[in-house]
Amino acid sequence: MLFLMIKGYGQNEDAKISPYTLPEVLKTLDGKTVNKISDWEKKRRPELLTLFENNIYGQMPKSYDHISYKVVNEAANAMDGKAHLKEVDIMVERADKSVTIHLILFTPNASKKSSPVFLLINNRGKENTDPTRKVKSEFWPAEMVIEGGYAIAAFHVSDAAPDNKETYQNGVLQLYPEQLTVDNGMKAIGAWAWAASRVMDYFKTDAAIDFGKVSIVGHSRGGKAALWAGAQDQRFAMVFSNCSGNTGAALARRQYKPAETIKAINTTFPHWFNNNYKQFNDNVNALPVDQHMLISLIAPRPVYTTSATEDLWADPVGSYLSISEAQKVYTLYGKKSGLSPDPPPANTPIIRSISGYHNREGIHNMTAYDWGNFIRFADFHYFHH
Numbered sequence: 001m002l003f004l005m006i007k008g009y010g011q012n013e014d015a016k017i018s019p020y021t022l023p024e025v026l027k028t029l030d031g032k033t034v035n036k037i038s039d040w041e042k043k044r045r046p047e048l049l050t051l052f053e054n055n056i057y058g059q060m061p062k063s064y065d066h067i068s069y070k071v072v073n074e075a076a077n078a079m080d081g082k083a084h085l086k087e088v089d090i091m092v093e094r095a096d097k098s099v100t101i102h103l104i105l106f107t108p109n110a111s112k113k114s115s116p117v118f119l120l121i122n123n124r125g126k127e128n129t130d131p132t133r134k135v136k137s138e139f140w141p142a143e144m145v146i147e148g149g150y151a152i153a154a155f156h157v158s159d160a161a162p163d164n165k166e167t168y169q170n171g172v173l174q175l176y177p178e179q180l181t182v183d184n185g186m187k188a189i190g191a192w193a194w195a196a197s198r199v200m201d202y203f204k205t206d207a208a209i210d211f212g213k214v215s216i217v218g219h220s221r222g223g224k225a226a227l228w229a230g231a232q233d234q235r236f237a238m239v240f241s242n243c244s245g246n247t248g249a250a251l252a253r254r255q256y257k258p259a260e261t262i263k264a265i266n267t268t269f270p271h272w273f274n275n276n277y278k279q280f281n282d283n284v285n286a287l288p289v290d291q292h293m294l295i296s297l298i299a300p301r302p303v304y305t306t307s308a309t310e311d312l313w314a315d316p317v318g319s320y321l322s323i324s325e326a327q328k329v330y331t332l333y334g335k336k337s338g339l340s341p342d343p344p345p346a347n348t349p350i351i352r353s354i355s356g357y358h359n360r361e362g363i364h365n366m367t368a369y370d371w372g373n374f375i376r377f378a379d380f381h382y383f384h385h
């Protein structure tokens with residue numbers, strides 16, 4: 001039992017972590033302390049977005065020639081009449097090239113008005129988001145979410161950028177080939193986040209969606225993309241980043257030994273982040289940002305991150321510390337989180353807070369337990385606040 005506790009969520013190896021100093025989220029590059037919302041929004045926030053673009057995730061191209069939406073499949077009485085299914089092809093064109101993002105969307109029939117929605121960036125198999133519901137998966141528990149009064153949607157990352165170092169260019173990047181020629185160019189994770197924003201463009205046109213209540217959700221590599229999407233596109237009302245680990249919610253400078261490093265991630269997945277990021281493989285302290293700053297870019301909107309006790313590769317403690325460090329920016333907005341300095345015990349979700357978190361007992365995954373807490377957190381912020 002004691003052994004399990006230490007192994008599970010004690011992370012008592014923390015004693016071995018070398019001291020590190022995080023870059024200050026509320027200090028501008030020219031050394032000025034930010035203590036007003038206007039300075040944050042006009043100066044520091046744009047500065048940080050540019051630092052993340054240039055050093056990690058790459059540019060986020062905004063212009064395109066045309067976008068169109070085509071409903072390619074529809075069932076008004078899906079899920080035994082409980083939901084309305086729409087499959088929509090979102091086609092974006094630029095300079096004679098096009099990319100199509102296939103969206104799967106269920107909206108609850110019980111709701112007379114428009115519904116809040118959870119949008120998943122699906123980085124796993126397409127069977128996880130089966131529109132026929134023959135296959136049901138905890139990774140995208142559509143019935144449970146519909147039952148909770150929410151719409152649920154998903155697109156697959158491969159539509160935006162195949163998750164492969166040889167072929168990631170075959171998607172959004174065909175629209176923006178110039179990105180491939182610059183060291184701060186967009187790569188796969190940027191393309192996934194870009195696609196999430198195009199789904200937002202579609203949601204704006206769908207009367208069944210409550211556009212002010214769109215939550216973006218991602219797991220692991222998808223959770224890294226969800227944070228970047230939420231940081232970039234302030235139309236997302238809430239962000240859920242599940243077990244996102246390195247270059248997601250976890251602090252890079254903590255360098256917790258069993259966890260992934262920048263060098264490891266850049267070596268195995270060179271197609272995720274821009275070329276500049278590779279400069280920090282052996283020099284994390286030279287990075288002008290750390291991941292608490294990414295979370296700060298979501299402020300003042302609610303953000304929820306998770307860990308799993310056996311997922312030490314994603315550094316549970318480091319993932320908690322970044323949301324607690326980001327509180328400085330939430331505090332500027334007068335939003336109190338009440339997060340304690342130390343992470344909560346396993347299976348003890350923090351829900352009634354602007355920043356939510358839980359450390360689920362178990363392995364690297366996204367489960368009904370995780371989603372149950374996402375729904376509770378969204379309920380709290382959208383309906384009980």
Ligand code: GCU
Pocket residue numbers: 123219220221222243244245246260265313
């Ligand atoms: C690998 C990778 C992680 C990533 C994970 C996943 O383990 O090293 O950074 O989060 O895959 O996407 O499941």
